[in-house]
Amino acid sequence: MNQSEMCPRFEKAVDILSKRWVALIVFQLLNGSQRFSEIEAALPNLSGRVLSERLKELELEGVVKRDVIPETPVRIEYSLTDKGKALAPILGEISKWATEWIDPSFLD
Template sequence: MKSTDLCPRLQKSMDIIGRRWTGLIIYQLLQGPQRFGAIEASLPISGRLLSERLKELELEGIVLREVFPETPVRIQYSLTEKGLGLEPVIRDLQHWSDEWIEPEAESIEP
């Protein structure tokens, strides 16, 4: 993607949040810490892509991955303070879409 000199920070934030499924992953984690399987079950996304997005968000400091040394090992994902800072943005987008975006009609097969 072409970089802009207008606002590099805004550009980077849009690159992060604008990735496919990232906003919905953050939205899901706003409900609180969750295990991988719970996140995967809540979204129509492959496990491979979910894993990739969670790693990207972890590298950006938005998601915290905690490993609990139990048998079997338990891994939990949650939003960091930086990630929680996105809540007003996500909620505002939700409000905007409720007001301005029409839901797509489900295709009905004959």
């Protein structure tokens, strides 16, 4: 694949992953299926409204799957698709890079 063919795909991938909270949501879902409230609790600075928007966007992109479990009350769980799970090594490398290169004194 030459540079001109790859560029739009790369740009789209970066566009998806660079949206605020997306990488952290995907990183959280690498732990397995979770309910909305579990994701929300794990990312306390993320509002419910934004989490809902991001989950819908990730579902449309085929990164996240929304499962409705027919119980009383109905339970909804979110999990990564194969496309989402394929991001694990990328996010793992970002995590390693951050550990090595991000100075903790610059964090809030």
